[in-house]
Amino acid sequence: MNIALIGFMGVGKTTVSRVLSRQLGMPEVDVDRRIARQEGRSIPEIFETDGEDAFRDLETAVIRELCEAGRELAGGQILSCGGGAVLRSENVAELKKDGVIVLLTARPETVLSRVGDGSSRPALGGKVTTEHIAELMEKRRTVYEAAADMTVSTDGRSPEEIAEEIRKRAESFFTRPPKYV
Ligand code: S3P
Numbered sequence: 001m002n003i004a005l006i007g008f009m010g011v012g013k014t015t016v017s018r019v020l021s022r023q024l025g026m027p028e029v030d031v032d033r034r035i036a037r038q039e040g041r042s043i044p045e046i047f048e049t050d051g052e053d054a055f056r057d058l059e060t061a062v063i064r065e066l067c068e069a070g071r072e073l074a075g076g077q078i079l080s081c082g083g084g085a086v087l088r089s090e091n092v093a094e095l096k097k098d099g100v101i102v103l104l105t106a107r108p109e110t111v112l113s114r115v116g117d118g119s120s121r122p123a124l125g126g127k128v129t130t131e132h133i134a135e136l137m138e139k140r141r142t143v144y145e146a147a148a149d150m151t152v153s154t155d156g157r158s159p160e161e162i163a164e165e166i167r168k169r170a171e172s173f174f175t176r177p178p179k180y181v
Pocket of ligand 1: 007008009010013032043081082083084085120121122123
């Protein structure tokens with residue numbers, strides 16, 4: 001049984017997945033880090049050189065590979081997904097086969113404070129303002145919500161508190177048989 005963390009850039013998916021991994025003793029994999037390592041390039045470089053569609057193809061392939069590899073693991077894994085990973089329904093279907101999808105949310109102001117100058121977030125297109133973040137977030141909201149089995153707000157909370165809530169709420173999913181869609 002996997003736990004996949006999804007949500008907008010800067011909601012804390014990477015940090016929370018590390019804490020969850022420690023708390024649950026489950027391995028965690030960061031999809032973007034895996035793509036960058038495999039390609040030997042940063043995510044902004046891949047966007048810049050090959051374009052977003054090429055990045056999305058890599059993302060889909062890596063998610064599929066990780067899910068397939070995870071089926072060989074006894075205890076499941078925590079997958080920290082990039083903010084656009086669930087924009088493709090095939091990725092959602094793949095993630096749902098093996099586990100629970102947890103949507104992390106944050107206010108646009110919180111995201112702004114976490115993304116710095118935005119240079120590591122090419123999907124923001126250099127528009128690092130609360131207004132632009134709010135607009136993109138709103139565009140993605142229904143897709144995020146449709147993909148999610150549970151939603152956890154991160155505003156003003158520590159990664160430990162967030163991980164604790166996920167652990168408690170995920171327990172019921174761990175006792176259910178996996179969904180094959
Ligand atoms: C993206 C989010 C990024 C990364 C890529 C695209 C997006 O991940 O996958 O830059 O479209 O929201 P984070 O959510 O970890 O920043």
